[in-house]
Amino acid sequence: AIVLSGPGGADVLELKDVSKPDVQPHLVLVHVRAAGVNRPDISIRSGKYPGVNTSAGMILGLEIAGDIEVVGDNVKRWKVGDKICALIKEGGYAEYALVDERHCISIPEGWDYVEAASLPETVFTVWHNVFQKARLQKGETFLVHGGSSGIGVTAIQLARAIGAKPYATAGSDDKCRACEKLGAEKCFNYKTQDFEKELKDEGVDVILDMVGGDYIAKNIRILRPDGRLQFINAMAGSKAEFDVKDVMVRRLTISGSTLRARPDEFKAQLAADVEKHVWPLIAQGLFKPVIFRTLPLEEAAQAHKLMEESSHIGKIMLRL
Helix, strand or coil: CCCEEECCCCCEECCCCCCCCEEEEEEEEEEEEEEEEEEEHHHHHHCCCCCCCCCCCCCCEEEEEEEEECCCCCCCCCCCCEEEEEEECCCCCCCCCEEEEEEEEECCCCCHHHHHHCHHHHHHHHHHHHHHHHHCCCCCEEEEEECCCHHHHHHHHHHHHHHHHHEEEEEEEHHHHHHHHHHEEEEEEEECCCCHHHCCCCCCCEEEEHHHHHHHHHHHHEEEEEEEEEEEECCCCCCCCCCHHHHCCCEEEEEEEECCCHHHHHHHHHHHHHHHHHHHHEEEECCCCCCEEEEEEEHHHHHHHHHCCCCCCCCCECCC
């Protein structure tokens, strides 16, 4: 497993032997074949994730794919040998991981372990924020910031799949073209274009923002009446000034969420919802994996550095 020696830079990630976890009645033990690297992993490792006390001995990793090796006594749905992907709270950067049986979903037909492990964190996050909370509907206009990130490529494809009109922002022309190939109506290079100027005439119904900072006020200004703004991060800063009267007059909804700390019951319901609504879109070929690079588990530190460089388009994965 890759174990933290404490909070800090990528060099705190160390390969170590750890004992295989004991199975509880409602859990399954998964032989992990692939794990996703996500932005929260970086925040937790750095000691900056809200509500998490980063400590030595922690094993990061929020999403995995693999084979079920042991099932707890009370497990009903799964059997030994089933191939699943799952959202977990921590422990994905390891050969074995314990998972609540309700948080597992069968690997989509025709997908390999790496592709399947790229799904849970981003799909669960996007489904909850964009579709459950912000209620994006067919025919509405949608904007996602960080369009070329794992979250971004997921949000663009799912919005397009349900018949919404997705826009995106990204940090290079290459990233923007990639977003447009995935289904974005238009992607704006934030280094050369101002998304507010580009979208102010049309307006936007739903915005998914992981940037924050000066985007906050801009987002609010381009929302249509009854528009919804959803935060999942604030990488450029979490404080902003805006006019509450503006929010009142246009009946705007501003919300946000983090997924990691939510109770198991909530995640179980979310997993069921994702399987019901997103897995059929995958089966129809309306959603495809976007894998930027796959590294062996022992190169987890390199994978973190790659993510911190922010040059990737899609997901960074670890293979076991």
